[in-house]
Amino acid sequence: MKEFNRILSEYEAFKAKGLNLNMSRGAPSSEQLDSMERLLTAVTKNNECFSEKGTDCRNYGALDGINETKRLFAEMLGVDMLDVIVGGNSSLNLMYDTIARAMLHGVEDDCKPWSKYEKISFLCPVPGYDRHFAICEYFGINMIVVPMNNDGPDMDMIEKLVSEDETIKGCWCVPKYSNPSGITFSDEVVTRFAKLKPKAKDFRVFWDNAYVLHDLTDTPDTLLEIFTEAKKYGNEDMFYEFASTSKITYAGGGIACIASSRRNINRILEELKIQTIGHDKVNQLRHARIFRTYSDIVEQMYKHLQLIRPKFEVFYRIFSEKLSGYPNVSWTKPNGGYFICLNLPKNTAKRVAQLAKEAGLILTPAGATHPYGRDPEDSILRIAPTFPSVAELEVAVPLLCSCIELVIFEKNHNNT
């Protein structure tokens, strides 16, 4: 009981501090946002408001975005700028809208709108991103869990399912530095995606490349460019790719894009013109002005790396100190992205999050990494290190470890 008393008194001591820290979302920190001050003054004069084609960015038009930002995203993603549409500030919004259009109008002329099928399903590699799953739930799309391996989702399962089941219309992917596992899809996994033979002609992969440039080490992961591969098999219509500058410039004032085959892009533009006359081009221009070349972005990403990596290292150090003795406790050390995936013993994650909350530390809800918020093992926590300061983490991580130790002790005690 001596050990239990130590753990409990540690936890109670944290609780007494009355912390108030929200670590639930993968949000950039103030320092990261501060490093982007030049975005605010990138366009300050009337005569600076024109795109390279002479478009007045203050006025209506340019539904697909201005060339400068189309080129920027094209370079980030390794695609052709003609295959890019630049949207507003949210790639999530573009994903939602893409599915909303599919629901109401379908994705191929000779296929029904998705909402007209009795049942449709999406493949959801797990652990995954809660906001992807929320879109499916909202639209009444059945979610099929696919396990993640160390090099991406279980492709044997995906190949089998899509070739047999015509109700499967989509698959979510965060191919690089996956949210939250940090895994980057191997060349083999990307290639197997590229040559999928789905039974449903209107099957689409939602390739959410949210962390395409978001390295955390000097030896970053690399990802095969999906459209280059897909074209080898005539499958380029099967992919919608998304990216944004939310974690490059401003999460609340960046720009986002969708990239796809030329055929899909043209179809999207035909529908998009009903929805809007054009997105915010002045903000596009700001981005184009501060990122005149691809290397300007790379330089900015290195600033982010320098601000973020020390935060991940606080976790690694304190987790090592406090948690390495415990069986079935492990954590990822991703080469990039915004998350650490913390694997705990069965049936402990919810209780850990609850204890943390009671001591003033809000984590991403346990279960958020799974469709419908249901982690059957109740064992995974998504940790978002970026938003708090290092000083805050020096308090928050030991608290989190205390919560974990306490719950494991409770569990072992109850089981014996």
Place this chain on the structure above:
Amino acid sequence: MKEFNRILSEYEAFKAKGLNLNMSRGAPSSEQLDSMERLLTAVTKNNECFSEKGTDCRNYGALDGINETKRLFAEMLGVDMLDVIVGGNSSLNLMYDTIARAMLHGVEDDCKPWSKYEKISFLCPVPGYDRHFAICEYFGINMIVVPMNNDGPDMDMIEKLVSEDETIKGCWCVPKYSNPSGITFSDEVVTRFAKLKPKAKDFRVFWDNAYVLHDLTDTPDTLLEIFTEAKKYGNEDMFYEFASTSKITYAGGGIACIASSRRNINRILEELKIQTIGHDKVNQLRHARIFRTYSDIVEQMYKHLQLIRPKFEVFYRIFSEKLSGYPNVSWTKPNGGYFICLNLPKNTAKRVAQLAKEAGLILTPAGATHPYGRDPEDSILRIAPTFPSVAELEVAVPLLCSCIELVIFEKNHNNT
């Protein structure tokens, strides 16, 4: 034939000039946009990026917008700021999204999604806004034409139709300085809208208040505030109101809003949170900083008035000189808004637009003012005076008059 020769040679002379002028859309002019330069420098420093509540506008969050901009739109529209959601740069996008949500999820818990009905219809006061009609067409919503009187749509017809026909789920309105007629709904019309008794519980009026502050005279029209009226009859859930700063600040970089009953707003937020984490708050902050009070906006609108009114006057002067002798030719002189509605003899509008185009002047396509682009009389042209300069108009308007004279002459000649 002497008269015909004069008209024809005038037209040919215009044609020889090789004009290239696009007058098709109600877009602000460069001068108007230039008058807003201070928007570009409204927020230039890191420490200026916080809302009055302390929200870091560069980061995620604030789905409903920051208080400053909610208050701004609330004052513009005369509603409660809690009943406002601030979106991205496009009110059209908010209208489209509102209908898309209604199609997929309905607008009331105990009503079906609109897409699940065999047939649904919208009432479309005519002449009206082509982009409204395009949304209906895109979503497969049947459009029922309602004539516009001098004080708004034919309310006898609307009252009768909505009380009898359950398939009618919506009605488009531009209640102030209507696009394109310039009509403002009278108090009686607004009141009759407020107390409509639709057969369909999920009937909604789309109250597109695009020109709420867009006066062109010193004796502007006034419009009754719709929610104040609707609440008298318990009908506040029946209205969605829209507005934007597209024609106050930047058409390609402003902010837009939706206002409705508290109940509708809460429902929308529940759905909106699936679509996005939040709209561009930095741009909201820019707007809040330059428009600290309502009178700041009023002052800006007066600048617009001073730039726009002379353009309308070019039309009035030249139309008077050239067209007043012709029967069945008339034009509106609105107290505000962005358009002149030009009424021509039957079966001439298309031909006039065609001749203008051949001489280098692009007008809004004839028919655009009607659902499906079909003006059965082919007699209405929407004129958008704002974008060209006065100097350009001094050439374009006589050309337009030449086209009209030529077509009328052709028509009379063919008929005799």
